[in-house]
Amino acid sequence: MTTTTPLEDVRVPTRYKLAAMWTSVMFLYIYVDYFELYVPGKLQGMLAGNMAPLGPVTQGVLLGTAIMLAVPSLMIFLSLALGASLTRWLNIVIGVVYTAIELAVASGSGWTFYVSISLVEAVLTVLIVWTAWRWPRASESLR
Numbered sequence: 001m002t003t004t005t006p007l008e009d010v011r012v013p014t015r016y017k018l019a020a021m022w023t024s025v026m027f028l029y030i031y032v033d034y035f036e037l038y039v040p041g042k043l044q045g046m047l048a049g050n051m052a053p054l055g056p057v058t059q060g061v062l063l064g065t066a067i068m069l070a071v072p073s074l075m076i077f078l079s080l081a082l083g084a085s086l087t088r089w090l091n092i093v094i095g096v097v098y099t100a101i102e103l104a105v106a107s108g109s110g111w112t113f114y115v116s117i118s119l120v121e122a123v124l125t126v127l128i129v130w131t132a133w134r135w136p137r138a139s140e141s142l143r
Contacts, residue, residue: 025128078090
């Protein structure tokens with residue numbers, strides 16, 4: 001009779017999980033934007049100064065886009081650097097906002113790759129909210 005030894009397992013701190021999920025979201029952003037360059041007409045539109053679906057490129061549009069992409073990037077760091085309570089609430093609020101953004105993006109695109117990756121991003125941001133919501137209390141982690 002063969003006995004199996006259980007695998008070693010350690011509890012991963014909540015803030016590490018959150019930072020890892022935000023990192024995954026950011027990698028997906030990068031890859032989907034890269035793949036989008038292969039969509040017929042995309043590069044021509046970019047060269048003409050159009051940013052679908054936002055229309056003409058302006059400093060305001062680019063600033064808004066930069067801020068929208070900077071927030072998840074900062075959440076990687078903030079999830080590790082801020083106090084637990086503030087980190088928890090930031091992840092809940094920003095996770096909900098970005099879930100809504102991803103669902104809007106998924107519903108507005110006709111390209112399957114874009115919709116599927118947007119849905120994966122939405123699942124990750126829902127998991128971020130869920131993980132932050134269920135953040136263990138100090139007494140639970142001491143057990």
